[in-house]
Each structure stands twice: as C-alpha cells, then as structure tokens.
Amino acid sequence: MTAAITAQNLRKSYGKLRAVDGVTFEVAHGEFFGILGPNGAGKTTTLEMIEGLREPDGGEITVLGLRPWPRNPALLPQIGVQLQASSFFERLTAREQLRTFADLYRVPAGRADEMLEVVGLTSVASTRTEKLSGGQAQRLSIACALVHRPDLVFLDEPTGALDPQGRRNLWDLLREIAAQGHTVVLTTHHMDEAETLCQRVAIMDHGKILQIGSPATLIRGLAHPVRISVESGLLGQEEAQTLADGAAVADDGVSLTFTTTEPASVLARLADRDALAGLQVTGATLEDVFLNLTGREYRA
Amino acid sequence: MTTDEVPGGAPARTGRWQPFRSLSRAMFRGFVRDRAALFFSILFPVLFLLLFGSIYKSSSTPKINIVEVGRVSVLDQALAGSQGQLAKVLIITHTKSLAAALNDVRQASQDAAVQQQGGRLIVHYSIANPTTAGVVNSVFSGIVQAANQAASPHPPAFQLATEQVEDRSQKPIQYLTPGLLGWAIASGGAFAAAITLVSWRQNKLLRRLRLAPVSTTSIVTARIAVSVVVAIVQTFVFLAIATTPYFGLQLSRYWWMAIPVVICGTLAFLSIGLLVGAVAKTQQAATALANLIILPMAFLGGAFIPLTFAPHWIQQVSYVLPLRYLVVGMQNVMSRGDGPASALPAMGILLAFAAVLTVIAVRLFRWDEI
Numbered sequence: 017m018t019a020a021i022t023a024q025n026l027r028k029s030y031g032k033l034r035a036v037d038g039v040t041f042e043v044a045h046g047e048f049f050g051i052l053g054p055n056g057a058g059k060t061t062t063l064e065m066i067e068g069l070r071e072p073d074g075g076e077i078t079v080l081g082l083r084p085w086p087r088n089p090a091l092l093p094q095i096g097v098q099l100q101a102s103s104f105f106e107r108l109t110a111r112e113q114l115r116t117f118a119d120l121y122r123v124p125a126g127r128a129d130e131m132l133e134v135v136g137l138t139s140v141a142s143t144r145t146e147k148l149s150g151g152q153a154q155r156l157s158i159a160c161a162l163v164h165r166p167d168l169v170f171l172d173e174p175t176g177a178l179d180p181q182g183r184r185n186l187w188d189l190l191r192e193i194a195a196q197g198h199t200v201v202l203t204t205h206h207m208d209e210a211e212t213l214c215q216r217v218a219i220m221d222h223g224k225i226l227q228i229g230s231p232a233t234l235i236r237g238l239a240h241p242v243r244i245s246v247e248s249g250l251l252g253q254e255e256a257q258t259l260a261d262g263a264a265v266a267d268d269g270v271s272l273t274f275t276t277t278e279p280a281s282v283l284a285r286l287a288d289r290d291a292l293a294g295l296q297v298t299g300a301t302l303e304d305v306f307l308n309l310t311g312r313e314y315r316a
Numbered sequence: 317m318t319t320d321e322v323p324g325g326a327p328a329r330t331g332r333w334q335p336f337r338s339l340s341r342a343m344f345r346g347f348v349r350d351r352a353a354l355f356f357s358i359l360f361p362v363l364f365l366l367l368f369g370s371i372y373k374s375s376s377t378p379k380i381n382i383v384e385v386g387r388v389s390v391l392d393q394a395l396a397g398s399q400g401q402l403a404k405v406l407i408i409t410h411t412k413s414l415a416a417a418l419n420d421v422r423q424a425s426q427d428a429a430v431q432q433q434g435g436r437l438i439v440h441y442s443i444a445n446p447t448t449a450g451v452v453n454s455v456f457s458g459i460v461q462a463a464n465q466a467a468s469p470h471p472p473a474f475q476l477a478t479e480q481v482e483d484r485s486q487k488p489i490q491y492l493t494p495g496l497l498g499w500a501i502a503s504g505g506a507f508a509a510a511i512t513l514v515s516w517r518q519n520k521l522l523r524r525l526r527l528a529p530v531s532t533t534s535i536v537t538a539r540i541a542v543s544v545v546v547a548i549v550q551t552f553v554f555l556a557i558a559t560t561p562y563f564g565l566q567l568s569r570y571w572w573m574a575i576p577v578v579i580c581g582t583l584a585f586l587s588i589g590l591l592v593g594a595v596a597k598t599q600q601a602a603t604a605l606a607n608l609i610i611l612p613m614a615f616l617g618g619a620f621i622p623l624t625f626a627p628h629w630i631q632q633v634s635y636v637l638p639l640r641y642l643v644v645g646m647q648n649v650m651s652r653g654d655g656p657a658s659a660l661p662a663m664g665i666l667l668a669f670a671a672v673l674t675v676i677a678v679r680l681f682r683w684d685e686i
Contacts, residue, residue: 067686068527069523069526069527069683070658089529092528092529093525093529095527097527099520099523102519103520103521103523103524104517104519104521105343105346105521106346106350106515107345107349107350108342108345108346112342112345115338116339116341116342117528118339119334119335119337119338120334120335120338120339120525120528120529120530122335122529123336132369160524181594192524218332276643279593300592
C-alpha cells in the first residue's frame with residue numbers, strides 16, 4: 017500500500033528566510049501524524065505545501081497518489097482542512113454554516129446535521145457562529161472539515177485558543193475521528209497534545225525536521241532519568257541512600273525524590289519496604305526531547 | 317471517480333449549480349442579517365432623497381420681499397390683474413416710513429422698497445445680491461409697462477408668450493431620483509465586493525474555499541448574483557418611495573429600461589470593489605478606499621449635483637466617471653422620457669469599464685494576506 021502522503025526534500029524560502037529547508041517524511045494510511053515545533057518552525061508552511069496552497073521551491077509531494085500543486089480538483093474532495101482561524105461565512109448559524117459546506121462538497125444536508133451531533137453542537141445549531149465559544153467554534157470548523165468524509169484530514173493548531181478543559185474535550189473528539197479510520201495530520205506547538213494524540217510526530221525547528229518517531233520511542237531514546245518521589249519521612253536518610261544504589265537522592269521536607277535511569281529497581285526496593293505512600297513517577301516528555309535536540313528550552 | 321460522487325458513498329445531491337446556489341444563499345443571508353448594510357443600502361439613500369428633496373423644493377421658487385411705502389396703486393392694480401401670478405413671486409409688506417424701509421433693504425431683510433409719487437414708481441434696491449436686484453428690476457419694469465399698456469388706447473402690437481423649455485420632467489425629483497439611486501447602487505456594489513473579498517481573506521474563508529471543490533467562477537458569480545438582486549431591490553424600494561405624492565416622481569414610459577442599466581452599473585461598481593479588495597489589507601482600509609473613490613464621484617458624476625446645473629469643469633470630468641453613465645443612463649429612460657435605446661451607450665460603457673477593471677483586479681488578486 018502506498019503512503020497517504022510522501023514529501024521529499026521540500027524547500028520553501030521567503031526572501032532570505034528558509035521557512036522549510038529540506039523536509040522529508042511519509043504518512044501512512046490511517047495514521048495520526050503530528051508536526052510539532054515552536055511558532056515559526058515551518059510547520060504551517062510545510063502543511064500549506066502539502067495541502068496545495070503554496071508552491072514548493074523544490075522537492076516532491078504526493079497526496080493520496082496525486083500532486084497537490086497546482087490546485088488539483090481531483091484531490092480536493094478527498095481531503096478535509098481545518099484552518100487556524102475559524103473561517104466561517106458571516107452571520108450564519110452553526111447548522112447553516114455546516115450545510116453550506118456540505119453543499120459545496122455536494123453532500124446531503126442530513127449528513128451535515130449528523131456531523132453537528134458528532135461534534136456535540138446540536139444544542140447550538142441555531143446559534144450564529146459569531147456567538148459560539150472558542151471551543152464550539154473549533155468543533156464546528158472540524159465538523160466542516162469532516163462533513164464530506166475525507167480520507168485525509170489536516171488540522172492546523174486545532175486547540176490553539178482553548179482553555180485546558182476545552183482542549184481535553186477536543187482531544188476526545190480527535191481520537192474518535194482517528195478511530196474511524198481517517199488519516200489525520202495535525203500541527204501543534206503543544207508538546208503534550210502531540211504526545212497524547214499522535215502515533216508518530218515530526219519535531220521541527222528552523223525549517224528542518226529534527227527527528228521523527230512515535231512519542232514513546234523519542235522519549236525512550238533520550239535515556240532521560242526518571243524522578244520518583246514519595247512522602248518525606250518514610251525512610252531515614254541513610255536507608256534512602258542505601259536503597260538508591262547510586263541514584264541521586266534529595267529530601268526537601270515534603271517529598272523524598274530519587275532521580276534515576278533505572279526506575280524499576282528503585283521502585284521494587286521501595287515496594288519491599290512498603291514505602292510507596294504519595295508515589296509520583298515523572299518521566300521525560302517531548303519537551304525534554306526538544307531540549308535535547310535543540311539545546312534550548314522549549315517555548316511555544 | 318466523477319466529481320458528483322462523494323467519497324464515502326453518500327449519494328450525490330445535485331449538479332454543478334449546487335456550490336453557486338449555496339454560496340449565494342449564504343451571502344444573501346449574511347447581507348439580510350447585517351443591519352448596518354441594510355441601513356446603508358436601503359434606508360440611507362431614502363434619507364438623502366428626503367434631505368435633497370427638501371433643499372431643492374424650497375430653492376425652486378425664489379420669492380422677493382418688497383416693502384410698499386405708503387400706497388402704490390400701480391403695484392396694487394398689477395397684483396389684482398395678474399390672477400395671483402405676481403403674488404407667487406412677491407411677498408409684500410406695508411410701511412409708512414421710507415427711512416425704515418430703506419434701512420430694511422440695506423440690511424437685506426427686504427429686497428426692495430417701493431413708493432409712488434404720482435406717475436413715478438420709485439424702486440429702491442440693493443445690488444448686494446445681483447440676482448435678486450436683476451429680478452426686482454425686471455419685475456417692476458414689467459409692471460410699469462403693463463400699466464402703460466393698459467392706459468394706452470392702442471392695442472398692444474406684440475404679445476409675449478412664455479413656455480418653459482423643461483417640462484414637468486425637470487422638477488428636482490426627476491433628476492434627484494436617478495442621481496441618488498445611482499449613488500446608492502454604486503456604493504452598494506463597491507462596498508459589497510471590497511468587504512467580502514477582504515473579510516474572507518482575513519478570516520481565511522477564501523483559503524478554505526480554495527481547498528474545497530468550488531470554482532472561482534462559482535464564488536464570483538454568486539457575489540454578482542447577490543449584488544444584482546440587492547441593487548434591483550434597492551431600485552424598486554427607491555422608486556416606490558420617490559413616486560409617492562410627497563415626492564411626486566413621474567416615471568416615463570420606458571422606465572423599466574433602467575433595470576438593465578442598474579445591472580450594468582452594479583457590475584461596474586463590483587469591479588471597483590474587487591480592485592479595492594485586491595489592494596486593501598484590512599476592512600478599515602477597504603472602507604476608506606471605497607469611500608475615497610465613491611464619495612468624490614457622487615459629487616462629480618452627477619449624483620449629488622445634477623450635471624445640467626454643474627459647473628463646466630465638473631461636466632467635463634464626469635465623462636471619465638462610471639457613475640455618470642449609470643445616472644444619465646437611468647435618467648434618460650426613467651424620467652426624461654427617452655426611448656429604450658437611449659440607455660444602450662451608457663450600458664456599453666459601464667460593461668466595458670467593468671471588464672477592464674476586473675482584468676486589473678484579477679492580476680492584483682491575492683488569496684492570502686502574505
């Protein structure tokens with residue numbers, strides 16, 4: 017089976033700025049793929065070239081076996097696009113909005129109403145889009161991207177302006193969409209979002225892909241020490257040192273913390289002594305991967 | 317796979333007109349629900365009609381204020397003999413004091429003071445306002461001649477018969493209506509195209525549509541269709557109000573020929589809006605730029621100042637302005653009583669203008685802000 021997307025050595029410059037500088041990757045059918053990086057890393061430009069909104073300066077792209085540039089009418093019905101801003105017709109209600117998009121893709125109006133239910137907006141169907149909350153507007157724009165059942169969906173910063181609760185609700189929705197067999201390409205600058213949603217991520221910075229892989233593989237590859245903390249006072253200082261077997265130990269009066277690259281043995285010994293009250297295990301995150309790759313703190 | 321088939325196997329709804337229809341419906345709903353747009357395109361021009369109508373109404377019959385000092389029998393006889401015609405022009409007050417009357421004339425609260433000494437009629441007037449002075453002179457020389465004629469045993473050798481060259485069709489409402497309607501259609505078209513283009517580019521809807529299987533032709537024709545419908549509604553509402561007895565517009569026989577003129581004018585001003593929308597980056601800039609084009613054109617193109625009364629240079633300038641052809645084209649068939657063919661040259665010029673500007677706008681067009 018061919019890949020849903022292949023990108024070979026993509027390049028795009030704006031004046032002297034190399035926005036995308038030799039990007040190569042593939043996305044398999046049915047995969048949830050993330051492009052991750054700080055603002056200005058070149059994520060959006062990469063996505064725009066794949067969608068067919070921009071002509072690459074160099075490189076090869078195929079999307080579902082077709083070339084996206086110049087605007088390819090055979091490809092358009094097969095892809096769904098959700099853009100950063102909420103791109104709606106002025107002064108239409110949520111239902112009218114979705115039905116208009118359904119019409120543009122020549123899909124029955126019933127499908128639009130069905131989609132409204134999938135994204136949980138039936139109760140605000142008659143509300144004008146200007147009056148929807150940020151989360152509702154994002155849900156609606158995702159519904160507009162999915163109304164024609166595209167094989168491939170592009171989501172550009174879908175949780176950009178949402179509060180934590182709204183982000184989590186939207187994550188549930190995105191997981192459902194992925195479970196239905198759509199291939200999803202998501203750009204985000206939220207590390208936790210990529211970690212929780214994506215099967216594979218490409219980490220970008222300065223127009224280049226630094227690393228590609230599943231979030232778990234990337235994090236494991238770091239061999240980053242794990243922090244294990246339990247309540248302070250469960251163990252005496254000497255006992256803790258013995259137990260640590262070479263790992264760093266710190267007690268700040270609230271928590272006793274071990275920092276180790278071999279968490280399994282430390283945990284086993286803590287369990288032996290029945291000293292697991294208040295246990296917290298903190299591993300590395302994609303942020304640590306980014307820090308390791310770029311040598312600088314990740315700032316979204 | 318044909319374009320009518322939807323991936324996922326959902327049954328196809330209808331054919332190629334579907335995007336056009338749904339876009340038109342979306343734009344029309346957007347317009348009808350926009351109270352400001354409704355106000356500016358429908359109600360605002362009517363308010364202008366009220367305003368301009370009352371200005372031109374009062375200035376159309378200038379009156380002259382006369383002070384009669386003592387008794388002036390010549391004037392009294394003339395008033396009695398003119399069957400009310402003179403009374404329409406003259407407003408007469410009486411006084412005994414010549415000094416007070418002269419003072420009034422100097423202060424311009426009266427246009428002339430009249431006294432009679434036997435066979436002499438003395439008219440005191442000021443040349444501060446030359447037009448009024450001229451009217452005063454001719455009115456009174458007319459009165460004196462008529463009095464002499466009446467006193468003479470010979471029948472008059474010559475008689476003056478006056479007929480106005482402009483017939484009824486040149487009452488102010490007859491040229492105000494096409495003028496203000498032209499302005500309303502011009503700004504409606506220009507603003508609609510400019511604002512749609514800029515706001516859709518700003519909220520990225522334009523991009524979103526570019527990624528949908530919708531042709532540019534569908535988008536553009538939907539915009540044109542909605543604007544043409546709005547312009548025709550504007551025309552009918554405006555004409556319905558202008559033909560009420562209060563305004564008293566008399567539509568001439570081929571007034572319906574104004575509708576194709578309105579359609580051509582809408583296309584011309586949509587093309588201006590398209591150009592503005594292609595150049596402007598924000599809605600504020602688009603509004604400012606469209607105003608900068610439309611407002612001066614309203615003054616120079618015959619909408620606010622009827623070209624017949626306008627200074628020569630304005631008449632010359634108006635030839636390069638599309639608004640002139642919209643206004644004059646409508647005026648010819650709507651209120652001047654010309655035949656249907658008289659609108660054709662204006663329509664041709666408007667269409668040619670629309671074509672040229674659209675070509676330029678397409679070259680400057682950007683899908684994106686960058």
